[in-house]
Amino acid sequence: MEPLHIPATTTTPEIRLDNESGQLAIQGVSDEVDAIGYYYPAQQWVEAYVRQPAPDTILDIRLTNFNAASSKALFGIIACLAPLLKTEHSLKVNWYYDTNNSVLNENFKQYSDSTSVPVNVAASNNS
Numbered sequence: 001m002e003p004l005h006i007p008a009t010t011t012t013p014e015i016r017l018d019n020e021s022g023q024l025a026i027q028g029v030s031d032e033v034d035a036i037g038y039y040y041p042a043q044q045w046v047e048a049y050v051r052q053p054a055p056d057t058i059l060d061i062r063l064t065n066f067n068a069a070s071s072k073a074l075f076g077i078i079a080c081l082a083p084l085l086k087t088e089h090s091l092k093v094n095w096y097y098d099t100n101n102s103v104l105n106e107n108f109k110q111y112s113d114s115t116s117v118p119v120n121v122a123a124s125n126n127s
Contacts, residue, residue: 001052004045013063015042022054026074027062035069039077046080053089057081062096062124078115085117093117096124 001019008014013028024046032038049057059081061074084091 001045001048004042006041012038015039017042017045017049019049019052020054022057024057024059025062026077027060028064030063030066030070030074032067032070035067035073036076039070039073043073043077043080046077050081050083053084053087056090057084057092059091059093060096061094064098075115078117078119082115082117091117093119095119095121097121099123 003019004015004017006012006015008028011029011031011033013026013030016023016025018024026042059078063070066074078093081091081093
C-alpha cells in the first residue's frame with residue numbers, strides 16, 4: 001500500500017494519507033459539487049488501510065469551508081475507520097474548526113452524530 005496525496009484546488013482540500021505513520025490529513029476548502037467522486041479514492045484507500053493499519057491512526061481535518069455533499073463524504077471516510085475501534089490499534093479523529101466561522105462549526109455538530117467514531121473538536125484560528 002502506498003501513501004495517497006491529492007493536491008488542493010480552489011474547491012477541494014489537500015488530502016494526505018500515510019499508511020506507515022498512520023497520519024491522515026484533510027485540509028483546505030471542500031466545496032466540490034461532486035464531493036462523493038472527489039473523496040472516492042480517499043475512501044477506497046481508508047477501506048484498504050483498516051485491514052493493515054499503523055499501530056496509531058490520527059485523522060486531522062482542517063476545513064475552512066465545506067458543503068453538504070462534502071460533509072457526507074467526510075463522515076463516510078470517518079465511518080470507514082470505525083473497525084479500528086474494535087482492535088488493539090488506536091484511533092484519534094480531530095476536527096479543527098475556524099473560530100471565525102461559527103456556522104461551519106454548527107454544521108459539523110449536526111453531522112457528527114451520524115458516526116460511531118468519537119471526534120475531538122477543537123477551535124483553530126488558522127484552519
